[in-house]
Amino acid sequence: MLKRIYHANATVGLDESHFFRVLPGESLTSFVDGELRWYLHNNELVMQGQDNIGGYWYFHNLSLGNYRISFTYRNSTQSELNKLFLPIVIENLWAGKVTTPLVEFWLVN
Numbered sequence: 001m002l003k004r005i006y007h008a009n010a011t012v013g014l015d016e017s018h019f020f021r022v023l024p025g026e027s028l029t030s031f032v033d034g035e036l037r038w039y040l041h042n043n044e045l046v047m048q049g050q051d052n053i054g055g056y057w058y059f060h061n062l063s064l065g066n067y068r069i070s071f072t073y074r075n076s077t078q079s080e081l082n083k084l085f086l087p088i089v090i091e092n093l094w095a096g097k098v099t100t101p102l103v104e105f106w107l108v109n
Helices: 078-084
Strands: 003-008 034-039 044-050 055-062 065-069 072-074 097-099 103-107
Touching: none
Parallel strands: none
Antiparallel strands: 003 055, 034 044, 044 055, 065 103, 072 097
């Protein structure tokens, strides 16, 4: 297991373009943009990326080897989400959890 951190240090003005529109029975493919970065100050390899609403995610202490990664998208109830996104109210917003399939990658020398 890798140490994972997620944080947001700014808020982005949300609008409907920040959300995926998928109807029941449909599927959606989305890509997570990330990069590997070497931090000299603490001699550490980190995989990191940014989401589209001002948040950042990091996986710390990577080394040579095989990895499998998956992302989980989870949101709360309709009313909790609308409180979060005020003044925007989005009707019929799905509440639940979905996990992407595992993707395997290798870090080699």
